[in-house]
Each structure stands twice: as structure tokens, then as C-alpha cells.
Amino acid sequence: MSQESPLHRLVRRGTSRTARGLAFALPLLMAAAAAAGPSSPYAPPADVSTNGHRVTWLFWYTTWLGVIAFTLVCASLVFIVVRYRARAGHRAVYDKGTDRRSLIVTGSLALLVFLSIDLVLVHRSRADIEEYLFKWPTDPKTVRIEVMPQQWAWNFRYAGADGVFNTADDVVTLNELRIPKGRPVFLNLKAKDVIHSFYVPNFRIKQDANPGHVTRMWFQATETGSMEIACSQLCGWAHYKMKADLTVLEDGDFERWYAEAQGDAQRRFDPADTEAQWGWEWVAK
Amino acid sequence: MGGEVTTQRPRLAYVGPDFHAEQHVHPDPDSFLRRWVFSLDHKVIAKQFLWMGLAFLAIGGTMAMMIRWQLGHPGTAFPVLGELVWPQSGGVMPPQAYSSFFTMHGTIMIFFAITPILIGAFGNFCIPLLIGARDMAFPTLNMLSFWTMFLSSAILVGSFFVPGGSASGGWVSYPTLSTLIGQPAPGQTLWIVAIFLAGSSSIMGAVNYITTVIRLRAPGMGYFDMPLTVWGLWLTAILNALFVPVIAAGMLLLFLDRTFGSHFFVAGMSVTKGGGDPILYQHLFWIFGHPEVYILILPAWGVVSDVLSFFSRKPAFGYKATALSMTAITVLSAVVYGHHMFVVGMSPLLSESFMTLTMLISMPSAVFFLNWLGTMWRGSIRFATPMLFSMGVVFVFGLGGLTGLHLGSIGTDVYLHDSYFVVGHFHLTMAASVLLGAFSAIYFWFPKLFGKMMNETLGKLHFWLTIVPIVLVFGGQLVIGYAGMQRRLYNLDSYTFLQHLQPLNLFITRAALFLGASQFLFVANFLSSLISGQKASENPWEVGTLEWTVPSPPPHHNFDEIPLVLHGPHEFSHPGVKGKDWLAQNEPLDSEPAALGAAGS
Numbered sequence: 001m002s003q004e005s006p007l008h009r010l011v012r013r014g015t016s017r018t019a020r021g022l023a024f025a026l027p028l029l030m031a032a033a034a035a036a037g038p039s040s041p042y043a044p045p046a047d048v049s050t051n052g053h054r055v056t057w058l059f060w061y062t063t064w065l066g067v068i069a070f071t072l073v074c075a076s077l078v079f080i081v082v083r084y085r086a087r088a089g090h091r092a093v094y095d096k097g098t099d100r101r102s103l104i105v106t107g108s109l110a111l112l113v114f115l116s117i118d119l120v121l122v123h124r125s126r127a128d129i130e131e132y133l134f135k136w137p138t139d140p141k142t143v144r145i146e147v148m149p150q151q152w153a154w155n156f157r158y159a160g161a162d163g164v165f166n167t168a169d170d171v172v173t174l175n176e177l178r179i180p181k182g183r184p185v186f187l188n189l190k191a192k193d194v195i196h197s198f199y200v201p202n203f204r205i206k207q208d209a210n211p212g213h214v215t216r217m218w219f220q221a222t223e224t225g226s227m228e229i230a231c232s233q234l235c236g237w238a239h240y241k242m243k244a245d246l247t248v249l250e251d252g253d254f255e256r257w258y259a260e261a262q263g264d265a266q267r268r269f270d271p272a273d274t275e276a277q278w279g280w281e282w283v284a285k
Numbered sequence: 286m287g288g289e290v291t292t293q294r295p296r297l298a299y300v301g302p303d304f305h306a307e308q309h310v311h312p313d314p315d316s317f318l319r320r321w322v323f324s325l326d327h328k329v330i331a332k333q334f335l336w337m338g339l340a341f342l343a344i345g346g347t348m349a350m351m352i353r354w355q356l357g358h359p360g361t362a363f364p365v366l367g368e369l370v371w372p373q374s375g376g377v378m379p380p381q382a383y384s385s386f387f388t389m390h391g392t393i394m395i396f397f398a399i400t401p402i403l404i405g406a407f408g409n410f411c412i413p414l415l416i417g418a419r420d421m422a423f424p425t426l427n428m429l430s431f432w433t434m435f436l437s438s439a440i441l442v443g444s445f446f447v448p449g450g451s452a453s454g455g456w457v458s459y460p461t462l463s464t465l466i467g468q469p470a471p472g473q474t475l476w477i478v479a480i481f482l483a484g485s486s487s488i489m490g491a492v493n494y495i496t497t498v499i500r501l502r503a504p505g506m507g508y509f510d511m512p513l514t515v516w517g518l519w520l521t522a523i524l525n526a527l528f529v530p531v532i533a534a535g536m537l538l539l540f541l542d543r544t545f546g547s548h549f550f551v552a553g554m555s556v557t558k559g560g561g562d563p564i565l566y567q568h569l570f571w572i573f574g575h576p577e578v579y580i581l582i583l584p585a586w587g588v589v590s591d592v593l594s595f596f597s598r599k600p601a602f603g604y605k606a607t608a609l610s611m612t613a614i615t616v617l618s619a620v621v622y623g624h625h626m627f628v629v630g631m632s633p634l635l636s637e638s639f640m641t642l643t644m645l646i647s648m649p650s651a652v653f654f655l656n657w658l659g660t661m662w663r664g665s666i667r668f669a670t671p672m673l674f675s676m677g678v679v680f681v682f683g684l685g686g687l688t689g690l691h692l693g694s695i696g697t698d699v700y701l702h703d704s705y706f707v708v709g710h711f712h713l714t715m716a717a718s719v720l721l722g723a724f725s726a727i728y729f730w731f732p733k734l735f736g737k738m739m740n741e742t743l744g745k746l747h748f749w750l751t752i753v754p755i756v757l758v759f760g761g762q763l764v765i766g767y768a769g770m771q772r773r774l775y776n777l778d779s780y781t782f783l784q785h786l787q788p789l790n791l792f793i794t795r796a797a798l799f800l801g802a803s804q805f806l807f808v809a810n811f812l813s814s815l816i817s818g819q820k821a822s823e824n825p826w827e828v829g830t831l832e833w834t835v836p837s838p839p840p841h842h843n844f845d846e847i848p849l850v851l852h853g854p855h856e857f858s859h860p861g862v863k864g865k866d867w868l869a870q871n872e873p874l875d876s877e878p879a880a881l882g883a884a885g886s
Contacts, residue, residue, distance in 0.1 A: 097602030212552025215630030
């Protein structure tokens with residue numbers, strides 16, 4: 001450059017500040033990644049399901065590879081800013097990056113990202129689908145429950161001793177789901193009015209409930225205790241209040257409660273109360 | 286010819302079709318209305334879109350501040366404005382208003398702020414000037430596009446004042462929540478009409494942009510001689526033309542459901558017999574909705590790809606690979622939409638296919654991302670404000686792109702879907718990256734738009750005070766989302782497992798208010814530069830694209846003579862050029878004979 005305009009001078013002075021700013025951003029980023037780490041106050045609620053660890057593993061695999069890739073990007077940015085800033089006696093190289101070497105480097109780095117991150121994600125997710133998410137439980141001890149959310153409450157229905165839904169011995173609960181520990185729980189969901197979504201953070205899973213057709217999900221708890229079921233799909237102004245309690249009981253306790261509740265249900269059953277009679281033919285496959 | 290490096294085509298005289306000759310020089314319009322209101326001039330229409338977009342950016346941004354206020358300080362009055370908007374609750378945002386505000390925040394930012402600024406304003410301003418044309422191919426359609434958008438925005442603003450308030454079913458407005466079952470008030474119907482009209486405006490613009498790029502490139506300008514900004518805008522226009530009609534169809538059916546009692550999307554207990562399928566709407570919405578995020582980001586990518594080269598004083602690294610990567614992403618964007626619907630209850634076979642196709646996007650993304658770094662590599666970087674904002678896009682889009690991986694894979698999406706992780710991710714990509722790209726474009730083309738320079742010191746301050754809170758706000762949202770917090774919650778009171786996240790919410794809110802406040806630097810800079818900015822020369826940034834070969838601001842007909850294009854857009858630091866480090870696209874190299882047979886007008 002033959003002469004330097006005042007604009008360039010101003011720009012040049014800002015350079016070292018830019019470099020310092022970018023260098024500052026790096027540790028900030030690492031801190032942010034660590035902020036969500038398993039031991040941090042921002043870790044999700046304890047995983048008490050047989051399959052939640054799959055989500056955790058895949059999340060952190062993706063996150064750490066992402067952090068590595070992004071750190072490399074930031075490091076090159078800092079290097080570029082310092083090394084190639086405009087200054088007296090420095091001139092850019094006339095290089096269009098179209099030579100074979102540039103193409104090979106760019107192409108192989110892109111391929112590396114694809115193979116190391118994307119293909120692993122696809123592979124693991126396919127395994128999740130086949131071994132867990134869509135592998136519907138066939139264990140005879142499976143607890144089957146129909147779930148019908150509405151604005152703004154959760155209705156749960158257990159089939160009772162006859163195994164058929166919408167009969168007099170069904171146990172129906174509102175905003176309270178009780179399940180046994182160590183047995184698969186298989187849900188059929190169908191919404192009454194608008195779309196809701198059944199979300200249990202402790203199990204790392206969610207599934208939409210739609211009006212008009214049945215969706216399915218299953219999980220298995222590994223510990224007893226009280227947990228929360230949240231709605232995760234916007235369902236109107238009171239969406240934020242649409243919570244249900246989830247209680248995981250020892251199998252014996254669950255069976256005792258279930259037997260008692262069936263007795264109560266049969267006593268209370270009122271064939272004239274059509275509002276209270278809902279349910280559908282079980283969808284297993 | 287001196288040296289081994291040559292950029293000029295061996296054939297200097299243009300022998301292609303003679304479209305450029307059809308562009309006549311029209312006299313400047315003399316009436317006020319034809320000049321400033323119902324103008325056919327692409328530069329005036331660009332400014333109309335810019336003012337409109339900036340106004341809505343301010344409205345949508347203020348709404349974001351109010352949303353964040355409710356999350357950070359639940360149940361307290363929003364300072365000053367709260368009392369005016371919600372006097373009945375003492376200035377506290379009620380839960381109904383909260384739903385309405387996040388719905389309208391999303392709608393306004395996407396359709397009425399980003400779309401008008403990047404596509405409406407810079408699409409209009411840049412396409413003809415950067416390809417050497419006198420105007421758009423269809424100036425009347427162009428004017429119609431703006432005024433349709435204006436009508437649409439008037440209806441949208443009006444919807445706040447109808448009984449029952451504005452739409453509140455989220456920016457996606459899924460039925461059955463958006464049918465009469467969930468939203469009996471007329472605000473939702475007006476929202477549908479507004480989106481339909483905004484879509485019509487986009488289609489008009491798209492048809493115009495596509496035609497202009499194909500037919501009105503100056504002689505000598507091949508597709509791979511266009512600035513990457515034009516590539517981005519052109520690909521966006523193609524996506525708009527293909528996919529906006531799909532959402533328009535969805536809107537029309539939803540309108541019929543609400544107004545004429547049809548049941549396209551209605552199902553559940555309220556339907557006694559038959560009934561439709563609410564999921565059908567989600568397909569229609571996301572067939573458009575996923576390309577839409579690329580519709581928003583492609584122009585920004587284009588601008589960034591150009592600006593990085595301009596201020597690194599070095600040709601764009603792998604120009605063709607960047608253009609083709611953007612094209613590949615455009616094609617892929619059409620076949621990945623199902624990743625928004627992994628928890629809807631779709632067939633696992635479909636989910637797997639959508640996931641695999643989604644992951645393919647990584648490769649072209651990585652290519653142009655590396656090309657961005659390659660462009661700066663061995664450059665001589667001038668850190669002007671447009672450059673800082675473009676580098677900001679590289680940084681923020683890196684974060685946003687990588688967090689998309691978590692959501693594109695089913696294994697992690699079953700946990701993260703509809704959480705704040707999603708909110709953080711899409712704000713980093715289609716909000717923060719796109720807005721930083723838009724700021725880069727505004728700072729860069731302001732001299733050409735208005736003939737004045739913006740203040741560099743204020744601009745740089747604006748950059749730093751924007752990028753830092755952006756990372757804190759949306760990074761914070763990623764963290765809180767992984768911690769389990771769902772989207773669209775009015776407060777955390779109902780859930781025990783979210784209680785400990787309130788301090789983090791407060792932190793995000795404070796960072797967001799800081800981000801909002803620092804935008805006043807931009808407003809001040811923009812307005813004061815407009816009034817009393819230093820007069821801009823023809824080519825203040827010393828770059829070679831065609832708009833910088835005409836006066837700032839350009840005359841009504843842009844080019845006295847249609848230029849003859851001899852080089853690509855990024856001829857910097859060419860060893861054959863003496864005394865300066867750039868070469869205009871229509872400027873012959875010193876060492877080479879002058880252009881033969883220059884095109885007439």
C-alpha cells in the first residue's frame with residue numbers, strides 16, 4: 001500500500017485489542033462447557049432410568065468434540081488476527097485456495113468432522129432407536145398405562161385386572177402417576193384438546209401427545225422416589241403449570257396400591273358419567 | 286502478459302445474449318409520491334425495507350426484553366413500559382400476555398425484522414448494483430412486494446388491539462392450539478392473514494431476484510464472477526420461491542379451519558366424527574420452516590464470505606467451493622425438515638432418514654467455514670467495523686452450528702427437544718449470526734446507501750458490547766436447557782427440579798438487558814451518521830465490486846454505462862497491480878491491453 005488513510009490507522013490501532021478480546025473468549029467458552037458438567041449446579045436432575053445414560057453419553061460425546069473443534073477455530077482466529085493483521089510492510093498473499101493441496105486439506109478436514117461427529121451420532125441414534133426408543137417392551141410384567149393430557153392436567157388410566165381399558169375396574173388418576181421400580185412402563189398417549197408433550201427429566205425422555213392419534217413411549221425406573229412430569233409442548237397460557245407427580249414405588253408397594261385402587265374404582269364406577277369414560281384399544285405394535 | 290498469475294478471461298469481448306441492452310435509462314421521477322413512496326427504484330425500495338425492518342427489530346427486541354424480565358424477575362413490573370401496557374396488573378406481564386409476547390417476538394423477528402433487512406433491503410440494494418444492472422427485472426412487482434409487506438405488518442400490529450389480544454400459539458402456531466379449540470380470539474386469524482401476505486411479498490421478491498440474477502448480470506459476469514453476497518441472496522430467493530407456497534397452503538387451510546369450520550387440522554374430543562390431522566400442519570410448516578432458517582442465514586453467509594475477503598485484502602479462499610457448498614446446503618435444506626418432529630411420533634424409519642440427511646449438512650458447512658478461515662489466512666486484515674461483525678459471525682455461527690448436532694441426532698433430541706437448549710441453538714444461528722451479518726452489511730454498505738460514513742469508534746464499541754452479551758445470553762440458554770428447563774414457561778414456580786435455575790435465569794436476563802441497551806449505540810451511530818456523517822467517497826473501503834465504481838449514493842439509473850466485467854469480485858493483492866492492492870471487476874490490469882469492444886448501454 002502506498003499511502004495509509006486515517007481510517008486504516010484507526011483500524012490498525014484497534015488490532016491488538018481485537019486479539020486480546022478473542023484470547024479472552026477462549027477460557028470463557030471452556031468455562032461455559034464446564035458449567036453444564038455432571039458435577040455442576042446446572043447438571044440435569046439425577047438419571048434414574050435404565051436408558052437415560054445413553055442420552056448423557058451421546059450429549060457429552062457431541063459436546064466435547066464440539067468444544068475441541070470450536071477451540072481449534074478460535075485458536076486459528078486468534079493466530080490469524082495476530083499474525084495477519086494489516087501493518088506497515090505486510091502484504092496479503094494472492095492465493096485463491098484453488099490449488100490441489102488446499103482442496104485436499106479442506107475436503108479432508110470436512111470429512112474428518114463428518115466421520116468423527118456426524119457418523120457417530122447417526123450410529124448411536126440408530127442403536128437407540130432399535131434397542132430402546134422403538135423397541136416396545138414385551139415383558140409380561142410390563143405396566144401399561146393410557147395417558148390423556150388436556151388443558152391443563154394429566155389423566156392416567158390403568159387397565160385393571162381385566163387388562164382392558166375403559167372398563168369398570170380401570171384405575172384412573174389425575175396429575176399423579178405411580179409406577180413400580182424395575183419393570184418396564186409402556187404408555188399410550190392421546191391428547192384431548194391440543195398437543196401436549198410428556199416429559200420426564202429424570203428419565204431423559206419426552207414424547208408428544210397429539211389429538212386424534214395414539215403415540216407410544218416406554219421407560220423403566222431404577223430407583224424409587226418422587227419425580228416430576230412436565231409438559232414440554234406449548235399448550236395454552238397455563239402451559240407453565242401443567243405438571244404431574246410421578247412416584248416410583250417398590251414393586252410390592254405398587255402392587256398393594258394397585259389392588260386397593262382397583263377396588264375403589266369399581267365401587268365408585270358410575271356408568272352414567274360418560275365424561276369419566278375414556279380410553280382406547282391398546283396400541284402395542 | 287506479465288507474471289504467471291492471470292485473472293482476465295482470454296476472451297474480452299462479451300458474446301453472450303444481449304440482455305443488458307434492454308435496460309434503458311429512465312429519467313428520475315419528479316413527484317414526491319413516485320420518488321419516495323410508490324417508488325420503482327430498487328434503492329428506494331431497499332431503504333423502505335430497511336426502515337421497516339429496523340423498526341420491527343426495535344419492537345421485537347423490546348418484547349424480548351419484557352420476556353426476559355418476566356423470567357429474571359418473575360411477578361415484578363417491567364420498568365416504565367410495564368405500567369403503560371398492563372395497567373390492570375400494575376405493570377406485571379400476565380401469563381396470557383407472556384404467550385402472546387413470545388409468539389409475536391418470534392414472528393416479528395423472523396418475518397418482519399430479519400426478512401425485510403437482509404432480504405428486502407440488502408437483496409434489493411445489492412443484487413442490481415453488484416451485478417451491474419440498472420434496476421430489478423420487474424420494478425413494479427418490486428414495489429408491490431414492499432407494499433404487500435407493509436399491509437401485512439399493519440395487520441400484524443393491528444392484531445395486538447383486537448379483543449382477546451394477538452396470536453399466542455407460538456411462532457409455529459401448531460393446531461389444534463391455533464384452531465378455535467385453543468384460540469377463539471380473532472388475533473390468531475389476523476396472524477394467519479399477516480403471514481400469508483408476508484409470504485406473498487416474499488414470493489414476489491423471490492421471483493424478481495431470481496430473474497434479475499439470471500437475466501441482468503452485466504456482460505462478462507458469469508455465475509462464478511458474482512460476489513458471494515449475490516450467491517447467498519439468489520439461493521435464498523430460490524428457496525423462498527419453492528417453499529413459501531407450502532406454508533401459504535398451510536396458512537390457507539388453517540384459515541379455513543378457523544373461519545369456515547373445516548377440519549383439516551382439527552382432531553380430538555372436539556370432533557364428533559372423522560376429523561383431520563394436526564400433524565399434517567407440522568409437515569407443511571417445517572417443509573417451509575427448515576428451509577426458512579437457511580433463507581435467513583444464506584444472505585448473511587454471502588455477506589460474511591465477501592466481507593472477510595474484502596478486509597483481509599485477499600481473494601476469497603476456494604470461492605467456487607464456497608458457492609457450491611452454499612448451493613449444496615440449499616438443496617439439503619429441503620430434505621431435512623423432519624428433524625423438527627422427532628418426538629411427534631413419526632415412523633422411526635422416517636426419523637432415521639431425516640437424521641442422516643441432516644448430518645450430511647455438516648460437510649458443506651465445514652467446507653465454507655474452513656474457507657472463511659482460509660480467506661483470512663495469510664491476509665492483511667483491516668479490522669474495520671464490518672470486518673469485526675463478520676468475524677463475529679464466524680465465532681457465533683461456530684457455536685450455533687455445533688450445538689445443532691445435539692438436536693439433529695435423535696438420541697439426544699428426545700431429551701433436548703422443546704428445551705431452552707433449542708432456544709439457545711436457534712438464536713445463535715438464525716438470530717445472532719444473522720443479525721451480526723446484517724450489522725456487517727449495514728456498516729459496510731451504509732456509505733453507498735446514504736453517501737455518508739458511519740462512526741468507526743462507535744461501531745467497534747457496538748460490536749464488542751454486542752458479541753459478549755450474545756454469547757452469555759444464548760450460551761446461558763444452552764446450559765439452562767441441558768439442565769432441563771422447557772421453552773415457553775411463564776415462570777418456574779410449578780416445578781421443583783427447576784427451582785435452582787432461577788439465579789441462572791436472572792443472569793441471562795441481565796446479559797439480555799445489557800445486549801438490548803448496547804443497541805442504542807447502533808441507533809445513535811446510524812442516526813447521527815445519517816445526519817452529520819463524514820461524506821463518503823465513491824469507494825471508501827477500497828474494494829472492487831461494481832457498486833463501488835459508481836458515486837455514493839448511486840444515481841437513479843446506477844450505471845451511466847453498463848460495465849463490462851473482467852474479473853471475479855475478490856481481486857486483492859494481485860501481483861500485477863501496482864500502487865494499490867485491489868482491482869475493480871471492470872478494471873483492466875495495467876499490464877494487459879484495455880478491454881476490447883466494451884459494451885454500450
